[in-house]
Amino acid sequence: MTEVSTKQDPGAAVTAAPGPRPRRRRPMLTYLAKRLVITVGLLLGVTVLTFGLVQVVPGDPVTANLSDQALNDPAAVAAFRAKWGLDQPVHLQYLHYLGNLLTGDLGISQQTGRSVAEDLLQYVPATMELAIPTMLLALLLGTGIGMLAAVRNGRLTDQVIRVGALLGLSTPPFWLSLVVLYLFFFQLGLSPSGGRLSPGFTPPDTVTGMYTVDAALAGQWDLAWDAAQHLVLPVLVLTCLTVAILVRFVRSSMLEVLQQDYIKAAYAKGLPTGLVLRRHLLRAGLVPVITVSGLAFASLLSGTVLVENIFGWPGLGQYAYRSASALDLPAILGASLFVALVYTLVNLTVDLLYGLIDPRIRIQ
């Protein structure tokens, strides 16, 4: 009998690469260190780019910030320039900024007069309070609906879902915001009109900066309830859009997996359909979806100007928008750096999740 394979080294069967032990003992740490270096380089690039762009755009922080009266007063203008370092050459301004940045100082916002770090600590949690529940809901709904469409490929359910996803994608979020506001606030009176809290409530002590969480932590349940009610409509609007994006990806990814032999093999083993879908299809089909979900989450965390505007939500999108219109360089830089950081962190998480789900791409 030709039992070729039994002649092999038993260890060779279950290890990918038999041979010398890898030199690096802590591949994970090495990997993370590499990513950290890349991130620092990236953030540096963001500062250069943002600095450059602000110099290039037509417009002057002086005219954007000072009143007409002050603009006519050369002394006031000169004082403004001197105060914000605008009288220095650009490269000196940049080096100065970098120097401060290394000590963790993001500078002072010309708009709010407060430190940019303080501003971010206030606006970012507001955005997170929208982004996190939106993402969780969207993942749940997007995966479920997308999978359903894939399994029902070509049938009525699938058609309806595909049309729905297309509608969701092509509906402008600001329009949808106005519609739900009109319906739930103006017509039905079921929800508050906007903002983070109803008049008469004061924000809870800051722990996370997310009102619902902080109020719950402090045991102020009526406050938490009020904050949660304010979340419903904006989260609904953002979820619609995100679900629409996810459904299309989940559907096509799952369709591809459904064609694979291992799904046929799972059915051929006599497994119940539910088990095949949950264990075999879901796991493989989610891998490509992780990337899209990561991007969607990063985009949500970067703030959504129009939706925040309509719901009077003081989030990062609004902050960035106002800073940009005032050419408030420290604030713009702060917001940009934050967004860049969000994207790199989300990408890192995505890469780590890949390894977690798919054993073939685990770091050896």
Added chain:
Amino acid sequence: MGALLDIDRLAVALPGPRGPLPILHDVSLTVGEGELVGIAGESGCGKSMTAQTLLGLLPPGAKVTGSARFDGTELLTLDRKGWQKVRGAGIAMVFQDPTAALHPMLTVGRQLTEHMRVHLGVDRKAARRRAVDLLDQVRIPDPERALEAYPHQFSGGMRQRVAIASALAAQPRLLIADEPTTALDVTVQAGILALLDRLRRDTGLAVAFITHDLGVLSALTARSYVFYAGRVVESGPTGQLLTKPEHPYTAALLGARPHGGQTGVALTPIPGSPPAPGELPPGCAFSPRCAHVRDECRTAVPPLHPAGPGRAAACVIRPELEVAA
């Protein structure tokens, strides 16, 4: 008592852009208890479609007529629950490409035990013990450790062994092996074939062995069926089939086969290519490529008629066929 598997005048048509596309015509085939039966033919001749029919894995919209009885139960009218009982525990399948047929993100242990638990109702521990036994049977070294490993950590031959172990996990009575060695090295092939034969002898497992390699059939099977364009064109004891074919197609296949070790013997390719489903010529599907074709071959489909003890061939002329051996 009849055969374990008894397929009678099975016909399958798949939905096509211009109406149903007939894939299988009038296929009758039996596999006895503990028998190793060969099913041979070129790619696209309906071998794999037969296998998929037997597991209820045809694409939606497929039209199936005829009968396929497994252990006395009609398969073609089964509902979903009925299929779930037959699959894995009655009929199991080994796919051509083990890399594609094993889930890349589930451990070998999980893939070996999940259907065991569904069909045999055993608990996790018992399932694990049985999985270790199975891996041992298919000669996977260090089975305990292999259970925790993922398919990509094994070589191709090892993967096919794992796939075979998985197919056997729920104690099926019939194993359909769909070209299980095609994706493997020749040296590994022999080991897999020997393994299948050993399993048949040791456990009384019936095996339907699908292949395009006639050489494999002679080494392994007692009886064989030759498919052409969705039809059985010849059947009989494998030895006779290969030494004295009754159908020109079988003879042509044998002529196109490399002669092991011999040099200087020219291969004879079969002119043309098999017809696509839906584009069958009238009459015998092989007639456009047949060296012995006559006018009558082009008008009516020749039925399968007896050609000696246990043999049948679907050819009207029964020419004296030369086999280069």
